[in-house]
Amino acid sequence: MLETVKTVLPYASQLLTAIIAAIAIIATRRSTKQTLDLQIKQRLWEQRVKVYVEIIDNAKKLNPYNAPTLEHMAEETAESEDSIPMLAMDTDSDDWHSFETRVDAFASDDILSLYQLWKSSLYEYTWITGKALIHRDPTSEHHEExxxxxxxxxxxxxxxxxxxxxxxxxELRFQPMKLPKIMVKPGISGVQEIISVSKPGGGMKR
Structure with a gap:
């Protein structure tokens, strides 16, 4: 019996060592995977922050209330043989398309939805501004409209x-908000009017 135990002990010791080594390898791999996951999430978050800063910056630049008046645009149109820009930024440029690609790649789904709403209203703004310039003469049938x-x-x-x-x-404060229910009036090229904004919790705008 003693001889049997002496014979088995080395094998048991080797088996235990192998098991411990296997557990250590699994733990190391799991730790490495968790570290890589955290690094990937951190890099994605850094890219998202950059895009969000761009969104805020471009939104300020394209604030319609900072745009030239229709009267000023009409004067520029009369003085120039070239077409005048309706927006402060060229939304057909390569830079803008690159910006939109980054938004599509890194923004959250909720932010992307609100971005699409904003972009749609910008398209309609361009269309309506052109229409208003064409009918800027008070005697025009469509002037008031x-x-x-x-x-x-x-x-x-x-x-x-x-x-x-x-x-x-x-989102930048790590306090994401739920999307509101938004009712809009469509135009020719996009959103012409935001009729109502119903925020979660009962808040209603207009």
Whole structure:
């Protein structure tokens, strides 16, 4: 019996050593995977922060209430043979398309939804501004209509911008907000008017 135990002990010791080594390898791999996951998440978050800063910056630049008045645009149109820009930034440029790619890649789904709302209102703003310039003559049949539409779409762009920036800032503070229910009036090229914004918890704008 004693001889049997003496014979088995070395094998048992080797087996125990192998088991401990296997456990150590598994633990190391798991730790390495967790470390890599954390590094990837950190890098993605850093990219998201950069994109969010760009969104806030571009939203401020494209604030319609900081844009030239229709009268000023009309004067520029009369003095220039070239078409004048309707927006402070060229949304057809390579830089803008690159920015949109980064938004699509790194923004959260909620921020992307609000970004699309803002972009849609910008498209409509461009269309309505052009229409208002064409009918800027008070004797034009569509003068009053186009001026009223221009005021509405200005407000829509501003509201969409405020919603977008508000939610971006909340995510940057690690306090994400739930998306509100938004009712809009569509136009020719995008959102012409934001009719109502119903925030979770019962808050209602307009």
């Amino acid at each position: 186009s001026i009223a539409q221009h005021e509405k779409v200005q407000e829509a762009v501003h509201e969409a911008q405020e919603l977008l920036v508000e939610h971006v800032r909340a």
